[in-house]
Amino acid sequence: MGLFEPHGRYRRRNGQVALNVADFLTIDAMPEVAGKRVLVRADLNVPMVDGHVGDATRLTAAVPTLAALADRGAVVLVLSHFGRPKGGDRSATLRPVAAALADVLGRPVAFVEDCAGAAAQAAVAALAPGAVVVLENTRFHAGEEADDPAFAAEMAKLGDFFVNDAFSAAHRAHASTVGLARLLPSFAGRSMEAELTALQKALGHPEHPVAAVVGGAKVSSKLDVLTHLVSRVDHLMIGGGMANTFLAAKGVSVGKSLCEHDLAGTARDILARADAAGCTVHLPYDVVVAKQFAANAPHRTCNVHDVADDEMILDIGDSAVEALGDALKICKTLVWNGPLGAFETPPFDRATVALARIAGALTQSGSLLSVAGGGDTVAALNHAGVADQFSFVSTAGGAFLEWMEGKALPGVDALRESAGSKGHA
Numbered sequence: 001m002g003l004f005e006p007h008g009r010y011r012r013r014n015g016q017v018a019l020n021v022a023d024f025l026t027i028d029a030m031p032e033v034a035g036k037r038v039l040v041r042a043d044l045n046v047p048m049v050d051g052h053v054g055d056a057t058r059l060t061a062a063v064p065t066l067a068a069l070a071d072r073g074a075v076v077l078v079l080s081h082f083g084r085p086k087g088g089d090r091s092a093t094l095r096p097v098a099a100a101l102a103d104v105l106g107r108p109v110a111f112v113e114d115c116a117g118a119a120a121q122a123a124v125a126a127l128a129p130g131a132v133v134v135l136e137n138t139r140f141h142a143g144e145e146a147d148d149p150a151f152a153a154e155m156a157k158l159g160d161f162f163v164n165d166a167f168s169a170a171h172r173a174h175a176s177t178v179g180l181a182r183l184l185p186s187f188a189g190r191s192m193e194a195e196l197t198a199l200q201k202a203l204g205h206p207e208h209p210v211a212a213v214v215g216g217a218k219v220s221s222k223l224d225v226l227t228h229l230v231s232r233v234d235h236l237m238i239g240g241g242m243a244n245t246f247l248a249a250k251g252v253s254v255g256k257s258l259c260e261h262d263l264a265g266t267a268r269d270i271l272a273r274a275d276a277a278g279c280t281v282h283l284p285y286d287v288v289v290a291k292q293f294a295a296n297a298p299h300r301t302c303n304v305h306d307v308a309d310d311e312m313i314l315d316i317g318d319s320a321v322e323a324l325g326d327a328l329k330i331c332k333t334l335v336w337n338g339p340l341g342a343f344e345t346p347p348f349d350r351a352t353v354a355l356a357r358i359a360g361a362l363t364q365s366g367s368l369l370s371v372a373g374g375g376d377t378v379a380a381l382n383h384a385g386v387a388d389q390f391s392f393v394s395t396a397g398g399a400f401l402e403w404m405e406g407k408a409l410p411g412v413d414a415l416r417e418s419a420g421s422k423g424h425a
């Protein structure tokens with residue numbers, strides 16, 4: 001028995017994924033935009049701390065598109081949702097975000113107090129070429145999340161072109177992500193283009209062997225991901241709490257560990273699918289255990305078959321990480337979603353940090369194309385200090401997960417349909 005328990009066998013395969021990105025038009029394909037009004041769907045849904053933006057990553061991601069359009073003389077109208085306002089709650093205003101965007105963009109950014117209607121039209125009509133303006137939260141209108149055609153039509157009156165630069169919202173069929181693409185000539189912004197290009201390389205038409213690291217607390221939250229990936233990748237490396245469910249399904253006692261025992265049958269079915277597809281599933285052979293879940297709690301590393309009844313698995317062991325690293329060294333492509341252990345609580349971050357650094361080094365050497373995404377994943381890679389070493393790190397959460405599940409993304413489909421429709425190409 002090896003340091004990791006591989007379930008299945010390696011076999012090189014080529015397959016297609018449900019998200020097969022067809023041709024889409026980018027902003028490089030736009031006609032003359034000087035003096036034209038361009039509606040840009042960005043993702044300005046950033047965390048706020050005491051009235052100030054706590055993390056400007058998504059604002060920074062919007063800069064290349066906004067700057068390019070403004071430099072070409074377009075009137076740039078930025079659309080975004082912000083939070084989940086209910087009823088008449090107007091506290092989720094984008095006004096402070098507009099000010100933060102100006103700082104990141106390095107040029108003035110105006111603010112308009114609506115994203116549709118006569119007042120918005122009048123405000124937009126007064127803007128000069130090259131101006132950038134943030135329109136108020138699209139979710140202040142019920143028609144946004146309902147993808148109401150009438151609301152989309154009101155927003156469309158403000159613009160001559162539509163640019164979707166919010167991959168992180170592409171899994172939502174809303175008026176500002178899908179409705180506008182039906183009404184205006186539509187294009188992918190720089191951030192959207194980068195996301196789609198990276199994801200296509202990672203699972204659309206990857207270079208094999210392909211590895212996927214999937215971690216997290218529960219199998220139930222990533223059932224569709226696991227089921228989809230076993231037929232797309234050559235090595236599936238399962239970590240986090242969900243690994244415990246697979247170990248239990250194979251008859252291993254996991255003590256007090258987080259484990260969905262009721263999903264044992266589902267786990268065995270996924271392993272059987274992997275066998276049939278020729279995918280090797282890696283489960284930990286040695287693990288880090290403790291009797292309490294707390295920072296720097298007394299802990300030990302043991303064989304996975306030696307976990308005591310009063311212990312819980314909180315990370316995978318050094319030998320297991322080394323085995324995973326060896327597997328990565330023969331791979332050409334890596335997709336990563338989720339930590340291997342309870343990385344927010346030291347010392348149970350060691351495995352995630354160690355494997356992330358191995359992946360980063362392989363990427364920097366040119367032997368591995370690495371794509372990662374998901375909130376916990378981005379945080380873990382930043383914690384390991386290697387986010388900038390990966391080929392691409394997605395800022396998307398739900399959209400990235402649905403892409404890994406092989407689901408169609410309405411926002412992406414709308415761009416593709418617009419590119420193929422008459423008058424939009």
